[in-house]
Amino acid sequence: MSVEIQTPFGTALPPAPRHAITVHAPAWKTMIRFKDRDPELFKEFKSMYPRFVLHKDVNEVSKFQARVHGADARLLTQDGQLTQRIITFANLDAEGQGCYIFPSIQAAADCVEFATSPARKEGTISRDKISVRIFMTHVPLHTVVFPVELTATVHGFWLNAGTGISSRLAEDSVEHADSLRELQPDEQLTTPTDSEAHSVIKERIAGLLNRAGTDSTRTVKVAPGDVYFFTTGMSAIYWVHRYLLKKYNSPSVLFGFSFHSTIHVLEDYGPGVEFFGLADESDLAKLEKHLSSQREQGKRVQAIWAEFPSNPLLNVPDLHRLRQLADEHDALLIIDETIGSFANIDVLSVADIIVTSLTKSFSGYADLMAGSAVLSPLSAHYSELKTLFESEHHNDFYVRDAEQLVHNSQDYLARSAILNNNAASIVSFLQSKALDPSSSVAQIFYPTTNPTHKNYTPFLRQPTPDFPSPGYGCLFSVEFNDMPSTIAFYDNLHIHKGPHLGAHLSLGLGYTLGIYGNELDWAGKFNLRPTQVRISVGLEDTQELLGVFKRAVKAADLEWKELRN
Template sequence: MPGFVTDLPWNQTIGDPVPANTPHAVSVSLPTWKANVAYEEGEAWILDKMQCGYPRFFIAKPIERLAQAIVRQHGDQQSDKAMLFPTHSCAIRCKDFFHRQQPKIDLSSLHILDYVPHPEKGPSAQSKKVLPRVTALVYPKELWPVAKSFWQHTGEGISSRQADFCQKAFDDGSMVEASTVSPSGTPRLSKGPRRYQKHVSVDYGIPPAAITNGHADGNGTATAEVGAPDSVQFVEERFGRNLDVTFAAQARLAIRKRIAGSLSANEDLPLSLEKPSDTDAVNERSRDVPGFSVDDVYLYPMGMNAIFHSHQALMHARGELPSVMFGFPYVDTLKVLEKFGPSTTFYGFGSAEELDDLERRLEAGEKYLALYCEFPGNPLLRTPDLKRIRSLADKHDFAVVVDETIGNFLNVHVLPYADVVVSSLTKVFSGDSNVMGGSLILNPQSQYYGILKRVLESEYEDKQFAEDSIYMERNSRDFITRTHRINHNGEAVADILRSHPAIKQVNYPKYGPTKQYYDACKLPTGGYGGLLSATFHRMEDAEVFFDYLQTEKGPSLGTNFTLSSPFVILAHYNELEWAAKYGCEATLVRFSIGLEDNEVLRKTFESALSAIPKGDRT
């Protein structure tokens, strides 16, 4: 394994946030091939340098600090750990997951603790300020792998911003465990520390969640849409316990309108909300889906959380039937279907032959809950035949759930072929790599629309923390212009890589046998996106190229800056042989192309390619 390139200046950032000096960064620097392998093997020299990580794979330090403080207060530091969630129902789902994964577990060892505003020290129930609240599931340390699995697969955990916010309230006593508050609202007298408190189901001091535009505000505060100034200075000054919940509600509404296509103005709140709908955007976004509106858009704290809840909602609506995963997926989508449903049929190539096999099964009487697919897939960028899938679904009664994160709804229009569309807003919608978010869209023309709407009316919780919503809204205002530039840059980099003999294959929606399926859903003004990957003939070539490449390097995608990763090493290190069967070889490097000057990008990639030793690659 080449080691001399680790001395290059751009490779001296191991474990740093990406972007640099970002307190709530979504990515982390793993700048060399060796660093990625060491991370996967759990070597101390790399883990000790990790200041942050991708939020579903790495428990952020603010979250860990608050969890440890709660264990010190209500658990045993030697034997317990805690997982933190935005709502009580999330903790219940985690507890149920423990029981499914470990049927012999002693359920009395699992304790749910709800933290709520102190009735005297915290904000009043009528306050327009965001209220501190968090739910902890305290569990035995030996069950950490199960807890981590739930955290990673479902995206149900709190964000680092919420942890920071609640830590301040915890430290000064303005947020307390619910059982320490009496029904009258006065603190209960305590005779000293107790290991656990009996759960109290009512969050005293928190009013019922208000409803705004059909959505409950998961922060337990009124969400009346009142005008509020919006500027960087205003938002920064109001962070902390002075954040006005009405401003957060406006941000969420703006995000949903932006996703629906009825808001494209790059302007401050509330001015942008007061403008009439952008009719051109509406017609383009919903031209084939009559009845579609902002009320069909639901927000989640992470993209994977939207996928998880789409599966939960479908099982609520249709029963616990098996699902289909079509195409090689992002790892956790398949895990959600496998671990939270009865069974899963996996078609890893996403080919016509696999659709033939599915059709034979359906004709033989097999029943399915839903077919999940990505448009296009990650990291091979293959595109499913949505028209044929839709035809099979209509004939044989199963739902179609499409993850459009990679294509994104400014490039492709998949809603007419889907019952549910999910997306990670963390990616290009945000771009700044400093906040997580997800969305779920219902197709009003779906046969399941009515029942899914009823399920979501009773089960949906708006769990995205207020500060995260504000960051997401601000980041997404220039989503349209950024997308067009990223499309242009993505094509340019793909062409550079395709011309080099060291590269075995470039994966990009514009090229390859599935281009026709992408083009069938591509909007007239859309492009092929900024995500691509390249497989090298030789491992040593991939390593040298990656180490010499002067881009940011770490997990995630859709960033405003180019971000590179040896994706298969990072996502499938313990199953490399399995991944290779589906074309995901260990030499694959994935690139998320950003907003850099096109000429700068060209020189960056050509320079790294020139570092590859010339020689026989057969």
């Protein structure tokens, strides 16, 4: 592994395929610009996570629609927002209109509902100013058209719900552009069905969930039909939440800190969410009190959501206690096991629904977006949930993305073993530095170093010949004693820098500063601090990767020593 990263600033991780979902943005000063949502910074990015900034192929299909309708395509940015390259219908119905494209009428209609809600306040779009129009190429393109000055409102839905079209669907639509036409009101759309690739992945995921479980006597198995696909990991969370609202229309609970979009989805739709961000014993007591209070008022909580472990501090909630509380108060328990991952953990015995961002380590090569929700056949709610999902679910997961996921995930277990080993090795080194009072390293956040480790081990899968060492995944965070040491570490850590986890190459990110830099007091209540760096290890050689981290810590320690002297 080279000491210096050769990837140009603002481009994707090598080999940087057309549908890459990453960006390399080195240097701590870049994180400061990211925190400030510097428009010029996002203009420099040639690649980026597609929920944050629209992929170039998504832009291109919108550009083509504008051209077909005789419009002048314009390049637009929104100050104060994640800058986005949005080619719009500049003159589809009237001057100054924009469009976002979705794979289904359900997603487009929900976008309109979001944008017209009074909760958007000054960003609310009037019902007569937003519409859905359906255009056909080889597939229908459900296009939400709106006043371009309110693009930030619609982008908020795209960002958090994650329900937009994929870059592969957009690429293929441009290739079929000669057939583009607007659907007439009396034309009927066919319901998408599973392709062979969809079936292969369902069988693969079901097999992974059934293998090497914590209970060797278990006879009830996950069936491929219990696996449901979504366009992104966030859309899995979004649609599951929406399905449950249709049946129960009750508040939710988010137990433990989570990926930043999850809380927005639970807040923006439905009657609300109660957030217990520390997920410790005190929060368990508060949760029990909250559930009892709801029951006394004749109300119920429809679902308790929890990450296992959490992002970015890898805390592990007490799932047995959560299951007990869920049973006592007739709530569902939904577990996002993206970080722990299918290979390592078995939560079927406690979860009603398991949601996963397949974008991460399951895919593993940072070139597609996907998500899944799996119904646990062990759940007491299985039958009612099965009926609900069969009624509500619509397959928006594009066939070419499914085909790529079949290819990527075929070495999932082998990659997971490397990710586990690399993370464990780096964590062991950093933990030794954290115990050294002369070092700048203050603390390591990983399931094995956190006090909540005891909550993880009961769910570790059994060792097998094909996967002898189930572990703790690729993600950890490291905290330093002060900001100068943090910056020295970050700027001397010669791995790729940017959002994402579970990729083939290691990624570092000043997560707290970049995501919560403008609300640090709030984030600090949950132990998130700007002196923390989140790391997702990749598939590099372990010893070479250790060398990279040792050099970075040495630079941080020198900075720390100089400041103390």
